[in-house]
Amino acid sequence: MNILITYDFLTTNSKLGKSLVNKFSFLKEVIATLDVNIELDDNLPTFNKELFLNTLNHNTKDNTYTVTNMTNIKKDSIEMILNHINQYDLIIVYELSNESKRVFENLGLKYIDIWMSPIRFYKDIMFSFTSNCPSIYSKFMKYKIEDKLLFDEADKLSKYCSFIKKDNIKLEDNSLLVVGQLFKDKAIMKDGIFLNLINYKKEIQNLSKRYTKLYFLKHPLMSEGEFKIILEEFENIENFEYLKNVNIYSLLSKVEVKKVISLSSSVLYEAKYFNKDIEYLFKPVIDDSYINIFKEFYKNSFWADILEIKSKTKIEYIVSDNYLRYKMNALYAYKYFLEDDINKRVYNSIIEIYNILNSLRGEYILYGYGSVGKLIAPFLRNKIRAIIDKDLSNQEILNKDGFNVIKINDLKQNDTVLISAFLYNDEIIKHLKQTSCKIIKIEV
Numbered sequence: 001m002n003i004l005i006t007y008d009f010l011t012t013n014s015k016l017g018k019s020l021v022n023k024f025s026f027l028k029e030v031i032a033t034l035d036v037n038i039e040l041d042d043n044l045p046t047f048n049k050e051l052f053l054n055t056l057n058h059n060t061k062d063n064t065y066t067v068t069n070m071t072n073i074k075k076d077s078i079e080m081i082l083n084h085i086n087q088y089d090l091i092i093v094y095e096l097s098n099e100s101k102r103v104f105e106n107l108g109l110k111y112i113d114i115w116m117s118p119i120r121f122y123k124d125i126m127f128s129f130t131s132n133c134p135s136i137y138s139k140f141m142k143y144k145i146e147d148k149l150l151f152d153e154a155d156k157l158s159k160y161c162s163f164i165k166k167d168n169i170k171l172e173d174n175s176l177l178v179v180g181q182l183f184k185d186k187a188i189m190k191d192g193i194f195l196n197l198i199n200y201k202k203e204i205q206n207l208s209k210r211y212t213k214l215y216f217l218k219h220p221l222m223s224e225g226e227f228k229i230i231l232e233e234f235e236n237i238e239n240f241e242y243l244k245n246v247n248i249y250s251l252l253s254k255v256e257v258k259k260v261i262s263l264s265s266s267v268l269y270e271a272k273y274f275n276k277d278i279e280y281l282f283k284p285v286i287d288d289s290y291i292n293i294f295k296e297f298y299k300n301s302f303w304a305d306i307l308e309i310k311s312k313t314k315i316e317y318i319v320s321d322n323y324l325r326y327k328m329n330a331l332y333a334y335k336y337f338l339e340d341d342i343n344k345r346v347y348n349s350i351i352e353i354y355n356i357l358n359s360l361r362g363e364y365i366l367y368g369y370g371s372v373g374k375l376i377a378p379f380l381r382n383k384i385r386a387i388i389d390k391d392l393s394n395q396e397i398l399n400k401d402g403f404n405v406i407k408i409n410d411l412k413q414n415d416t417v418l419i420s421a422f423l424y425n426d427e428i429i430k431h432l433k434q435t436s437c438k439i440i441k442i443e444v
Contacts, residue, residue, distance in 0.1 A: 001307065003031065004088040006041035009049065010070070010081070010100040011186060018042045020094050023328050024114075026298075027092070030317065033300045033433065034309045047084050052077060070099050078107065085109065090133075090307070097186045105132055112136060112306075117292050118266030118285055119273070120332050121249060122153050123321040127297065128290035137289075139306050143296040147273075154273035158253040160337070169246055171256040176211040178204060179248070179262035180218040180230060187264045187285040195263055198233050200281040207261065207279075208237050216242045217251070219265075220333070247336040252276060295319070312436035315429065319442075320352035356442055364418045365411065365437075367428055369398060376418075377403065386410075388417075411435050418442070 007017030218227040252274040298317040
């Protein structure tokens with residue numbers, strides 16, 4: 001099976017797209033353990049989007065996202081797409097636009113579309129999955145995170161905002177919160193333009209009559225100057241007020257806010273877990289067909305199931321909370337609950353390692369007795385049956401410390417091998433790939 005992990009190269013510029021794909025390199029590591037041919041679209045020949053747009057008679061600069069109508073796509077355009085990806089049996093795409101999705105489906109290309117989930121308030125960011133392959137999509141349902149967990153987490157954050165991290169903002173009861181978005185966002189493309197709140201001025205004015213106060217909140221990455229263009233259109237509304245420097249989760253925790261509206265902001269998706277009424281002025285950033293999955297995609301057993309591949313090797317990456325949040329620089333409003341100080345982050349990472357190790361149940365084979373192994377081994381002494389280490393000079397030390405030393409060939413079918421992703425992890429997994437052992441990899 002040939003698989004490509006790529007981006008929406010028909011609408012997203014290559015520089016941004018390839019950087020996004022690079023952040024998904026961990027998926028390649030996991031899936032590659034299943035003996036499939038998998039590539040990242042970060043070093044392949046760049047899709048010539050400018051030439052592609054010329055075939056559509058569409059002249060544009062290569063902005064972050066290109067808005068174009070691909071309804072009547074021509075033969076030359078089709079050939080360009082197929083030349084780029086037709087050699088792959090499956091395309092794993094990050095954030096496929098509706099326009100590109102229709103093109104892929106019309107060309108019979110099998111894809112998995114992955115979006116960063118609109119839910120950003122959980123223990124770490126998660127992803128939302130869909131596919132145009134029914135057998136793959138049906139299996140996603142088995143891994144869907146339970147709504148109860150999300151309601152419980154929202155309740156925990158609400159109590160934290162209400163009783164611990166209080167703000168001094170006083171809101172009026174029966175209020176409506178209007179959440180802004182960036183001017184350029186593929187989620188708000190329609191008929192060749194990017195929508196904004198001004199397009200729905202009449203609808204917002206009508207809604208304002210049903211609420212005591214109409215609070216506006218800008219997107220955190222939008223400048224004050226840009227948002228001023230929006231505000232000037234609504235300043236004549238009598239009960240209008242602009243909120244500055246207020247955390248969205250703090251606002252969602254307030255009982256005075258009865259309803260939240262936006263074009264397609266992920267905040268609306270989150271707001272329902274804070275028991276708010278919601279209304280999309282345009283449409284959700286992703287539709288109901290997408291399935292939220294948390295951490296299951298770190299296991300190669302997940303991908304073996306999805307792709308219907310039999311594999312004796314079982315590898316699981318155990319990662320700390322907030323691992324992907326930091327890796328993908330996706331802190332967003334959740335930064336409100338995190339410590340910024342680097343020393344505290346390092347300290348917390350060490351604590352996370354020990355919490356992960358403490359949660360392990362069963363008997364393990366520890367691979368490696370370097371600096372990390374020497375840190376882990378004493379903590380897991382009663383859970384380690386043996387240690388594998390290529391450095392022969394360590395064997396005497398290990399025997400003296402009371403650890404049994406074995407070789408890879410001594411591994412048994414049901415053994416679980418514990419490795420830490422600090423150094424040489426790819427080499428270690430390569431050595432273990434031919435065994436039928438379960439592999440646990442720890443990252444923080």
